[in-house]
Amino acid sequence: MELIRYGFLLAGILFALGLLGVLVRRNIVFTLMSLEVMLNAAGLAFIVAGARWGQADGQVVFLFILAMAAAEVSVGLALLVRLYHEYKSLDTDGASRMKG
Amino acid sequence: MFDLLWLVPAIPFAGALLLATLGSRMPRKAVAAVGVCTIAASAIVSILIAVAFLAAPPPGGAYTQVLWTWIDVGSFNPRIAFYLDALSLVMMVVVTFVSFLIHLYSAEFMEGDEGYSRFFAYMNLFVASMVTLLLADNLLLLYLGWEGVGLCSYLLIGFWYQDPVNGRAARKAFIVTRAGDTAMAIGLFLIYHSLGTLGIQDLMQRAIAQWGVGSSYAIAAAALLLGGAVGKSAQLPLQTWLPDAMAGPTPTSALIHAATMVTAGVYLIARTHVLFELAPPVQLAVAIVGAATLLLAGCSALTQWDIKRVLAYSTISQIGYMFLALGVGAWSAAIFHFMTHAFFKALLFLSAGIIIEALHHEHNIFHMGGLRRQLPVAFWTFLAGGCALAGLPLITAGYYSKDLILWHAWNSPAGSVVLWAAGVVGVVLTSLYTFRVIFLVFFGDVRTPVSKRPGLPIRIPVWILAILSIIGGYAGPPLLTFLKTALPAALESRAGALTETGSSAVTALAFLTGFGLAWLFFLSKPARATAVAANPVGSVLHRFWFADWGFDWLYDHLFVQPVLWIARVNRGDFVDAFYTGLSRLIEWTWRILRLTENGQLRWYAAGIAVGSVVFVAIVSFL
Amino acid sequence: MEIVFYVAGIVAIVATILMLTQRVAVHALLYLVVSLLAVAVIFYDLGAPFVAALEVIIYAGAIMVLFVFVVMLLNVRIETARGVRLRSPAVWIGPGILSAILIAELVYLLATGEPGYATVSTINPEEVGVALFGPYVIGVELASMLLLAGLVGAYHLGVRKIRAGRESWN
Numbered sequence: 001m002e003l004i005r006y007g008f009l010l011a012g013i014l015f016a017l018g019l020l021g022v023l024v025r026r027n028i029v030f031t032l033m034s035l036e037v038m039l040n041a042a043g044l045a046f047i048v049a050g051a052r053w054g055q056a057d058g059q060v061v062f063l064f065i066l067a068m069a070a071a072e073v074s075v076g077l078a079l080l081v082r083l084y085h086e087y088k089s090l091d092t093d094g095a096s097r098m099k100g
Numbered sequence: 101m102f103d104l105l106w107l108v109p110a111i112p113f114a115g116a117l118l119l120a121t122l123g124s125r126m127p128r129k130a131v132a133a134v135g136v137c138t139i140a141a142s143a144i145v146s147i148l149i150a151v152a153f154l155a156a157p158p159p160g161g162a163y164t165q166v167l168w169t170w171i172d173v174g175s176f177n178p179r180i181a182f183y184l185d186a187l188s189l190v191m192m193v194v195v196t197f198v199s200f201l202i203h204l205y206s207a208e209f210m211e212g213d214e215g216y217s218r219f220f221a222y223m224n225l226f227v228a229s230m231v232t233l234l235l236a237d238n239l240l241l242l243y244l245g246w247e248g249v250g251l252c253s254y255l256l257i258g259f260w261y262q263d264p265v266n267g268r269a270a271r272k273a274f275i276v277t278r279a280g281d282t283a284m285a286i287g288l289f290l291i292y293h294s295l296g297t298l299g300i301q302d303l304m305q306r307a308i309a310q311w312g313v314g315s316s317y318a319i320a321a322a323a324l325l326l327g328g329a330v331g332k333s334a335q336l337p338l339q340t341w342l343p344d345a346m347a348g349p350t351p352t353s354a355l356i357h358a359a360t361m362v363t364a365g366v367y368l369i370a371r372t373h374v375l376f377e378l379a380p381p382v383q384l385a386v387a388i389v390g391a392a393t394l395l396l397a398g399c400s401a402l403t404q405w406d407i408k409r410v411l412a413y414s415t416i417s418q419i420g421y422m423f424l425a426l427g428v429g430a431w432s433a434a435i436f437h438f439m440t441h442a443f444f445k446a447l448l449f450l451s452a453g454i455i456i457e458a459l460h461h462e463h464n465i466f467h468m469g470g471l472r473r474q475l476p477v478a479f480w481t482f483l484a485g486g487c488a489l490a491g492l493p494l495i496t497a498g499y500y501s502k503d504l505i506l507w508h509a510w511n512s513p514a515g516s517v518v519l520w521a522a523g524v525v526g527v528v529l530t531s532l533y534t535f536r537v538i539f540l541v542f543f544g545d546v547r548t549p550v551s552k553r554p555g556l557p558i559r560i561p562v563w564i565l566a567i568l569s570i571i572g573g574y575a576g577p578p579l580l581t582f583l584k585t586a587l588p589a590a591l592e593s594r595a596g597a598l599t600e601t602g603s604s605a606v607t608a609l610a611f612l613t614g615f616g617l618a619w620l621f622f623l624s625k626p627a628r629a630t631a632v633a634a635n636p637v638g639s640v641l642h643r644f645w646f647a648d649w650g651f652d653w654l655y656d657h658l659f660v661q662p663v664l665w666i667a668r669v670n671r672g673d674f675v676d677a678f679y680t681g682l683s684r685l686i687e688w689t690w691r692i693l694r695l696t697e698n699g700q701l702r703w704y705a706a707g708i709a710v711g712s713v714v715f716v717a718i719v720s721f722l
Numbered sequence: 723m724e725i726v727f728y729v730a731g732i733v734a735i736v737a738t739i740l741m742l743t744q745r746v747a748v749h750a751l752l753y754l755v756v757s758l759l760a761v762a763v764i765f766y767d768l769g770a771p772f773v774a775a776l777e778v779i780i781y782a783g784a785i786m787v788l789f790v791f792v793v794m795l796l797n798v799r800i801e802t803a804r805g806v807r808l809r810s811p812a813v814w815i816g817p818g819i820l821s822a823i824l825i826a827e828l829v830y831l832l833a834t835g836e837p838g839y840a841t842v843s844t845i846n847p848e849e850v851g852v853a854l855f856g857p858y859v860i861g862v863e864l865a866s867m868l869l870l871a872g873l874v875g876a877y878h879l880g881v882r883k884i885r886a887g888r889e890s891w892n
Contacts, residue, residue: 010764015824030750033754036785050770051769054843090796
């Protein structure tokens with residue numbers, strides 16, 4: 001049964017795509033979205049693992065990931081709003097005052 | 101009585117310590133009291149010891165007082181020990197007594213100076229170091245005293261340190277004597293390495309046994325010690341520092357640069373006479389150095405216009421006589437001349453000090469004149485000292501001692517006619533320059549009026565020294581007999597063409613020649629002197645001799661300029677460059693690493709990503 | 723069973739790729755929602771119905787809605803790209819290589835690992851609940867604290883103090 005393997009592969013590909021998005025996009029909204037994709041992919045991996053062993057542990061961990069993603073998104077979006085009001089744009093490359 | 105020996109250097113040392121720490125807070129009178137009484141006590145103790153020594157000499161003619169062991173490393177254990185024999189006794193008594201008189205003089209002389217306590221502290225320290233040098237039982241302790249007197253000389257030459265000229269003179273003295281001191285240190289190393297001891301009496305016996313006459317070790321050791329003596333006693337080729345050392349106060353010039361420190365070289369050679377006897381070439385070199393120096397300095401003294409510089413060159417010249425005596429083996433004669441020289445040279449400096457102070461710091465003899473009636477105390481004492489220096493026959497001490505040296509220069513197996521003739525020419529020169537000064541300063545018209553007359557503390561020492569300069573010569577024969585217990589007698593060989601009285605007659609004639617020439621040129625018709633100086637040959641000679649035969653110029657071009665050039669070239673200091681280079685390397689690394697912190701969010705994310713990829717690779721593939 | 727998995731997987735991947743390359747933020751959000759829904763289908767297929775529901779309700783329903791709110795609030799239109807255009811390959815090469823390496827590693831591990839399990843059974847919500855209240859109860863408490871922290875942080879970062887005549891951020 002290749003389902004488990006392909007499940008992991010799918011998770012990996014989604015993770016890599018999320019990583020690509022984080023590294024490439026300059027708009028912080030897109031960065032956060034790509035981050036969500038990465039989290040989701042990690043959760044998928046856990047579910048696949050749980051399905052492989054036939055236990056509920058995978059789902060439980062996914063629940064925790066979900067809670068964490070929710071907290072992170074709320075704080076991240078609040079920061080995003082502050083960033084926008086400070087710099088009047090959502091370009092992360094412009095917010096480089098921590099340089100040097 | 102002999103166990104009080106340690107007090108002689110210790111009391112002045114304690115005085116120096118006290119004055120150095122508390123002197124600035126003590127009233128003037130107290131400072132003077134401490135400064136003078138310590139030396140007085142030292143002089144009294146040394147005279148008492150001398151009396152006891154003469155009454156009941158210790159066995160073997162020498163007494164050793166061991167205080168403690170200084171260093172104890174393996175087989176190297178020099179002690180702090182004092183060795184008293186006829187030689188060190190004579191020198192100790194003369195040094196402490198003359199120092200006492202000079203300190204008494206300075207009590208009034210240096211009154212107006214704000215460095216009063218500092219002056220006495222340095223002078224006391226000097227006396228302590230000098231006595232240590234004289235009494236030292238081993239060469240290491242002697243070297244300690246040697247360096248101590250060098251230090252005090254530096255401190256006192258540069259006493260008025262606010263004027264950079266004085267500082268330069270002090271540095272020059274220190275550096276030039278250092279060259280000699282280094283040679284001496286190497287000599288000490290050689291002696292210890294070869295003979296295994298630095299105790300003076302010990303090493304002399306071992307040298308006789310181990311080295312033998314003419315051995316290269318003996319020649320090397322004696323030559324190196326000669327190097328040290330030449331530096332300290334301002335002989336050729338290291339004589340350039342002494343004329344410039346006249347920048348210090350007059351009592352300093354009297355004490356250090358006339359009577360005591362500059363004779364330390366003479367003492368060293370006399371003390372280690374065995375080594376010189378074992379190295380005849382070096383002993384000859386001593387005589388040649390003495391003869392050449394006395395002529396050279398005599399010529400230079402003839403052209404100077406600063407009264408203190410005349411006396412400085414005169415000192416160099418007279419020490420040349422002492423070296424000449426040592427070189428021909430007349431050890432006791434050299435010490436006799438040291439004693440008489442200490443008296444009359446200190447006297448000359450002190451009365452020159454009276455003149456300088458009275459004329460409000462005027463040093464130029466051509467601006468003085470007619471002081472015979474204005475300053476009688478200076479006139480009579482300077483005259484007494486000057487006659488002793490020139491060697492007025494039969495009356496003055498200087499005549500007897502100088503005569504003895506010349507006789508031995510003729511007579512001794514190591515002597516020769518050339519050396520004797522050089523000494524005689526020296527007498528002519530000495531007489532000439534001495535009476536030149538006397539006639540120019542005390543006779544003729546008054547050019548600068550007298551503004552200050554000396555008080556009692558100044559007059560008493562100069563009178564005492566004047567009396568000693570006259571009668572000191574009669575102490576000659578007993579002194580020489582006494583010294584025979586410590587120093588070998590001078591050998592007599594070539595009774596030849598001249599007897600002793602004949603030599604004395606020639607010396608007296610030489611004195612009169614110089615006196616007559618001085619009369620002709622400086623008293624009866626002073627215009628003659630200026631005519632000679634204006635003459636083309638005369639003017640060249642005048643300038644050459646005035647500049648000390650060009651030695652200053654030579655050393656400047658040979659040593660000073662190259663060192664300065666190297667310093668200029670190494671401004672960037674290659675050693676420093678290593679360390680600054682290190683810091684610049686770190687700065688460069690920082691600049692490169694700084695590029696990784698560009699404040700870009702995506703860049704940091706990329707960093708994390710790359711790191712995790714690498715870790716995953718490591719974990720999964722290794 | 724498997725065909726569902728493959729189709730949903732391809733939909734997820736395509737939607738994600740399309741999301742990455744959008745210029746309008748709202749379009750990208752919508753594609754992301756599609757991707758999440760596809761993943762929810764995969765969850766169901768793997769015998770995790772509870773999580774599938776959660777994915778839809780919380781992830782796509784709450785978190786994505788939050789994104790939409792903020793995007794609408796800030797009126798984010800076209801991404802202002804200074805200098806570098808989005809389509810230029812130069813921007814994509816570096817991260818592309820990185821991701822490719824990552825995927826390559828994963829493929830290698832999967833290829834050399836042990837074969838997959840034969841059957842997939844459904845794990846119903848009851849088992850998940852038992853696990854949550856059993857061995858993972860501490861994790862639940864910690865997660866609640868995390869959410870509290872997130873709540874306080876988000877509130878504090880977002881609050882605006884109204885001064886006399888002027889609104890300003892504190």
